[in-house]
Amino acid sequence: MILGYKESYLKEMKGYITAKEIAQQPRLWNETVDIISKNCEKIENFLKKLDLKNTTVILTGAGTSEFVGNTLVPYLRKITGLNIESRATTDIVANPEQYIPKDRDVLLISFARSGNSPESIGAVEIAEKVTNRISHLFITCNAEGKLAKKNLDNSLTILMPKDSNDAGFAMTGSFSCMVLATCLIFDFKNFIKNKEEIKNLVNISEKNIVELRDEIYIASILDTERVVFLGSGSLKGLAQEASLKVLELCAGKIPSFYDTPLGFRHGPKSIVNAKTTIITLFSQDAYSKEYDTDLVNELLRDKKSSQIITLGGSNPKNDGDMNIVTGFHSENMILTALNYLIPCQIYSLMKSLNCGITPDNPCPTGEVNRVVQGVVIHEFNK
Numbered sequence: 001m002i003l004g005y006k007e008s009y010l011k012e013m014k015g016y017i018t019a020k021e022i023a024q025q026p027r028l029w030n031e032t033v034d035i036i037s038k039n040c041e042k043i044e045n046f047l048k049k050l051d052l053k054n055t056t057v058i059l060t061g062a063g064t065s066e067f068v069g070n071t072l073v074p075y076l077r078k079i080t081g082l083n084i085e086s087r088a089t090t091d092i093v094a095n096p097e098q099y100i101p102k103d104r105d106v107l108l109i110s111f112a113r114s115g116n117s118p119e120s121i122g123a124v125e126i127a128e129k130v131t132n133r134i135s136h137l138f139i140t141c142n143a144e145g146k147l148a149k150k151n152l153d154n155s156l157t158i159l160m161p162k163d164s165n166d167a168g169f170a171m172t173g174s175f176s177c178m179v180l181a182t183c184l185i186f187d188f189k190n191f192i193k194n195k196e197e198i199k200n201l202v203n204i205s206e207k208n209i210v211e212l213r214d215e216i217y218i219a220s221i222l223d224t225e226r227v228v229f230l231g232s233g234s235l236k237g238l239a240q241e242a243s244l245k246v247l248e249l250c251a252g253k254i255p256s257f258y259d260t261p262l263g264f265r266h267g268p269k270s271i272v273n274a275k276t277t278i279i280t281l282f283s284q285d286a287y288s289k290e291y292d293t294d295l296v297n298e299l300l301r302d303k304k305s306s307q308i309i310t311l312g313g314s315n316p317k318n319d320g321d322m323n324i325v326t327g328f329h330s331e332n333m334i335l336t337a338l339n340y341l342i343p344c345q346i347y348s349l350m351k352s353l354n355c356g357i358t359p360d361n362p363c364p365t366g367e368v369n370r371v372v373q374g375v376v377i378h379e380f381n382k
Helices: 007-012 015-025 024-040 042-050 063-082 089-092 118-130 175-186 187-210 214-222 234-249 286-302 333-354
Strands: 055-061 084-089 105-112 135-142 155-159 226-230 256-259 276-281 309-310 322-323
Touching: 015 089, 015 118, 015 322, 024 042, 024 155, 024 175, 024 187, 024 276, 024 333, 042 155, 055 063, 055 089, 063 089, 063 105, 063 234, 063 333, 084 135, 084 256, 089 118, 105 175, 105 276, 118 135, 118 234, 135 187, 155 234, 175 187, 175 333, 187 214, 187 333, 214 322, 214 333, 226 234, 226 333, 234 256, 234 276, 276 286, 286 309, 309 333
Parallel strands: 055 084, 055 105, 105 135, 135 155, 226 256, 226 276, 276 309, 309 322
Antiparallel strands: none
């Protein structure tokens, strides 16, 4: 059994790879901690060469790899005080001089599952043309990928666990391992504390895969024609990733959206109807959580028969139509995000199976591919 499904059923439905890769993430998180621990001296020596206080740190990737940076940036800014941004490789390639500063040092942190998408390499090579004040940190899941083999004097490559190079269409363990690794790298002073919290996260997540399965299944079989994920701070980036997973694994049959609880009122709330499922990712910051609570209360008062689900570490002050409680508590918003990630991924997989889609390859006709196809990187000249 994987995620409560018989392996034979998952193989028949072509969802076995995705289900297995979702379920194995707690193990991969332990492996990620070990990788960062073993490379600690190498990473510290690389970062010591940089004047980080006067450097623009740019986290970059495409699709889910961009959302790695979007999830990390709010928390990393808070704990480091550094000038950290998240920019898609697709933006950098198309408009490099708008995103790569010329007048200050740059650390470009490139995230990639395969490391073979044209924009992954293109962003690095074009950024090198924009400025000579640039260093690179490559965080990738494929030792044989073009990004991992990129040999630059001013670079460092950190490889994620072998099994994080997802074989399925959707990025699952690749996303979570790259998020976790980067969080650890920029918070070395709290490595021991974080390691203990991650041990607790792993234990609770393994338990939740089993114990929350039925609740998530009930949520997945609701009569839904659109899904909205809401989260603030780092949870906005996670909401963006969760939204993409529904869209990808359901092959676009169920439109999905994301926003913050406050931002949702400013127009996007127009999408709510009787068949809208709204999943609010509750912050564990007491102040931010007040806004999550206010929005859920407002949705309950409006009650257009939409389906309101809360996902949190503990029971919220208000009851939605369904409250999924993970039991994990941490001041580290990245670990909180990873704790919410697996339930969101399971929901997307179940929704896909309910729609009769094949999750391991939801678009077998090839319009969308595991590694993007058809991109031409044009020559850039300053």
